[in-house]
Amino acid sequence: MAEQTTSYQDEPATRSRFGMPAPGQALEGPLLAWILLAPALLLLIVVIFYPVAHTIWLSFHSLNLSEPLNNHWIGWRNYKNILTNPVFGFWNAVRFSILFSVAVTVISFVIGFAFALILNERIRFQTLWRGLALIPWVIPYVVVAYLFFYMFNSQYGIVNDVLTSINLFGWRPVPHPLGWYGGTGTLARVAVITAAIWNRFPFFTLMLLAGLQTLPQDLFDAAKVDGAGAFARFKLVTLPGLRGIIAVVTTLSLIWSLNEFAIIWAMTNGGPGVATDNMVIHIYRAAFIEQGISRAATMSTVWLLMLLVFTYFYVRIMEGKAGVE
Amino acid sequence: MSRRAFTRAVGLGLAAAGTAGALDLTSVAAAExxxxxxxxxxxxxxxxxxxxxxxxxxxxxxxxxxxxxxxxxxxxxxxxxxxxxxxxxxxxxxxxxxxxxxxxxxxxxxxxxxxxxxxxxxxxxxxxxxxxxxxxxxxxxxxxxxxPHGFWSAKDLMTQAGLDPAKPPTTIDELNSQMDTLRAKLPADAYPIGIDISKTEYALVGFWPWIWTFGGNPMVDDGKGNVTINWADDGTVAAFQWLQDLVKKKLTPPDQAIKAERELMANGKIAFKLDGPYLSGIFANTNPKLSTKAAVNEHFEVTTTPVLKAGNKPVTAxxxxxxxxxxxxxxxxxxxxxxxxxxxxxxxxxxxxxxxxxxxxxxxxxxxxxxxxxxxxxxxxxxxxxxxxxxxPPAYGPRYSTAATFIVTALQEIAGGADVKSRLKQLNDAVKTVYSS
The missing domain is CATH 3.40.190.10 (Periplasmic binding protein-like II)
Structure with a gap:
């Protein structure tokens, strides 16, 4: 260490007045750091910052690919249009995005937690069950979407087959096949949310199971000695012990669900009407089907801001958790 | 890293890039x-x-x-x-x-x-x-x-329902009457008519003939790119009301796209449908019993779109x-x-x-x-x-595809039970916004 310090102190004498080393001298210090960081920074600028900046720039223009030559600066008009004119369906997409995300996250969490608690017990073939529970999570989104698309198909789907075959002493709750992708859209919402839950709950199972295995057995034993029942142990030991993990996984799930595309697009295209139109699908349709690039850029910018606010709270939660620990 | 080594590395990289560029130019010039x-x-x-x-x-x-x-x-x-x-x-x-x-x-x-x-x-x-x-x-x-789409009718289903397969409907009244008969006689999983109610621009291609048949003219191009828009005219309202009634009376599948409906028709589950001449080939690929044109002709008939009143001219997109x-x-x-x-x-x-x-x-x-x-x-x-x-031809134009997404959205919502007149009025405002923005 002493030798290195001496060598470093000697070096300035050989450097040029611009801080560049003389020929044959090694590059060190801030210059070397910038040179080494430059490719990564360049990549970040090209891949992330430039597209975001260009999207914001486009949002103040009138670019529509059906008339690309008629592109000019229009100020805040796109923002005013999407935020105030119901024709553009922005707030409908926000509403469904929130409904979808909350429903998928809450229900997946409950199911995933239940599975985690079961798989945390000493049961036969424990490893096998744990492996099987992960299957829905490893199946690609599009495959999940088509699987459920056909299951809910009104003509030949298994869901209608099962529902119409229910016969309770002559009472048939569903006498005719249901049009899952038609009507007012309520059933379509149920279908896409169900598919997403099936795909998502193993994530909760995996993460919560890992958390459960880190909880000290002593606490459970002490609670038992103090007379706590199973529910009390769950409420007073398990839940507080998993609070940090629960905060992380639910937040991640909310963000993923807010950006869900494949399952909804493959199952309903956002229909019927706009019943399952979430923000990502709404933006995709505006950009690539309606060719309204600037309108899509505007919605993307607003959505980005909304997600940034959400992420801010996510980071605050994480910082809070770190402080506790 | 010494400066010399750094300079050498950059030089080598540039040389490699230059060589690659030259090779690329050579390959482009090689063949037309x-x-x-x-x-x-x-x-x-x-x-x-x-x-x-x-x-x-x-x-x-x-x-x-x-x-x-x-x-x-x-x-x-x-x-x-x-x-x-x-x-x-x-x-x-x-x-x-x-x-x-x-x-x-x-x-x-x-x-x-x-x-x-x-x-x-x-x-x-x-x-x-x-x-x-x-x-x-x-x-x-x-x-x-x-x-273009012609009016296909499945002779087998018509016979099964007691209708004359040689006399497919020529007017909307006949069509409605025959659909009621088919609904009464066919099993629940078979439908009298297939209407594409998917959220695709192509669904509109299939619905234009019905709009025009009912006397609707919601979008008219003057040939110079100027489009007159009125999605709330009487004929258009009547066409969308007819669509809603079809779904309510279970005369058409409530949520199927054209591909699924073609498969259903090939397998004896749909009696009437507007579709193109290539449907013969689709039938052949879907049902081995329809693998030849002769077989398709034996089981299906094609005529023009039924008209609203006798004497009117039939129309298709x-x-x-x-x-x-x-x-x-x-x-x-x-x-x-x-x-x-x-x-x-x-x-x-x-x-x-x-x-x-x-x-x-x-x-x-x-x-x-x-x-x-x-x-x-x-x-x-x-x-x-x-x-x-x-x-x-529909009123095609640069803004048509954008408008079409609003139209098929309304089509789906009306098929699902939305109030026809108010939804079409809302659609009219949306389409006018598309063309004026």
Whole structure:
């Protein structure tokens, strides 16, 4: 260490007045750091910052690919249009995005937690069950979407087959096949949310199971000695012990669900009407089907801001958790 | 790292990049090539045949062909992106509004000069087949296959319901009456009629004939690109009310897209449907019992769209497949040569166009000695003599595709039970916003 310090102190004498080393001298210090960081920074600028900046720039223009030559600066008009004119369906997409995300996250969490608690017990073939529970999570989104698309198909789907075959002493709750992708859209919402839950709950199972295995057995034993029942142990030991993990996984799930595309697009295209139109699908349709690039850029910018606010709270939660620990 | 080593590394990198660039330039200059974007290559049923046709052109002209396969529902999006990115295909297969959307955006080359250089080219064509490739008086796409929707009826289901299969409905009243009979006699999983209620632009192609039949004229183009919009006119309201009633009375599947409905019809689950002449081929691929044209003719009948009142003229949408040329094509003469080859070459016609099921773009070809026998059956003759003459172009234009997404959204909501008049009024405002923005 002493030798290195001496060598470093000697070096300035050989450097040029611009801080560049003389020929044959090694590059060190801030210059070397910038040179080494430059490719990564360049990549970040090209891949992330430039597209975001260009999207914001486009949002103040009138670019529509059906008339690309008629592109000019229009100020805040796109923002005013999407935020105030119901024709553009922005707030409908926000509403469904929130409904979808909350429903998928809450229900997946409950199911995933239940599975985690079961798989945390000493049961036969424990490893096998744990492996099987992960299957829905490893199946690609599009495959999940088509699987459920056909299951809910009104003509030949298994869901209608099962529902119409229910016969309770002559009472048939569903006498005719249901049009899952038609009507007012309520059933379509149920279908896409169900598919997403099936795909998502193993994530909760995996993460919560890992958390459960880190909880000290002593606490459970002490609670038992103090007379706590199973529910009390769950409420007073398990839940507080998993609070940090629960905060992380639910937040991640909310963000993923807010950006869900494949399952909804493959199952309903956002229909019927706009019943399952979430923000990502709404933006995709505006950009690539309606060719309204600037309108899509505007919605993307607003959505980005909304997600940034959400992420801010996510980071605050994480910082809070770190402080506790 | 020493400065010398750093400089050496940068020098080597630049040298390598330069060499690669030089090699790339060499390869570009090596052979003349032409690119062709189409969905025929993206579909299993037609891929092998279009590949053969393109190989024949490449061989005859000593060129290489870059065959770009794009799924049907992504064609406009992909072509727009490629064009705006400066890398459009030289020749492209188009349909519906796409020649207007791309032509209006300056992505397509005017073809009038080329088309007019061929004697009687426009004269020997079906009515309106050139019009659906013309925007503001400029021809942007020429017809390739003529594929309007005719009224298909399933004879077996009609017989099963006690109806005369030789007398498909000719008026809306007859249609409604026959659908009620079919509903009463058919099992619950079979439907009297199939209406595409998907959230796709193509669903509108299938619904335009019904709107016009009920007397609706919600969008009218004056030929100069000016569109008059009224989605709340009486005829349009009546057509959408009829659609809602069909769903309520379980006369049509509530949530199926056209592909699913074709499969249902092939398997005896749908009695009536508006669809193109290529449906024969789809039936053949779906149901082995319908593997020949004779079998399809035995089980199905095709007529024109039923009319609102006796004496009215039947109508259908001018839904054809056409060919366009990019305005950025470097060798436009070669591009035109490919277009002519694809529309007139005997091998292309025999190996691709006839098996595909559409009518040939040169009208006289459909009845000449070489190809006429392929179109001699009753269904094809019905298309040639009865259905095609009723073709009418919708008010296509650069904003049409944007408007179409609002229209099919309303179509789905009305089919699902939304109040017809208020929803159409809302649609009217939306479409006017699209055209005024």
């Amino acid at each position: 090539s032409i690119s062709f974007a189409n969905w025929a290559s993206a579909e299993t049923a037609t891929k092998a045949n279009i590949d053969k046709a393109l190989a024949a052109f490449a061989k005859a002209n000593s060129v290489t062909i870059n065959n770009i396969a794009i799924p049907f529902d992504q064609v406009l999006q992909q072509l727009t992106t490629m064009t705006n990115g400066g890398n459009p295909p030289d020749v492209m297969q188009l349909s519906g509004n796409w020649p207007y959307a791309l032509g209006g955006a300056g992505a397509l080359a005017p073809l009038d000069k080329f088309a007019d250089s061929v004697p009687d080219y426009r004269k020997d064509a079906f009515p309106n087949s050139f019009e659906v490739g013309t925007y503001k008086g400029v021809l942007y796409a020429v017809p390739w296959t003529i594929t 001018a839904d054809i497949h056409n060919l366009g040329m990019s305005s950025q094509a470097k060798d436009k003469d070669l591009a035109w040569k490919l277009i002519r080859f694809l529309t007139t070459n005997a091998e292309v016609i025999k190996t691709f166009l006839i098996p595909q099921g559409g009518m040939l773009p040169i009208k006289s070809y459909n009845s000449n000695a070489a190809y006429g026998p392929s179109y001699a059956d009753k269904i094809d003759q019905a298309f040639i003599n009865d259905v095609i003459p009723t073709m009418r």
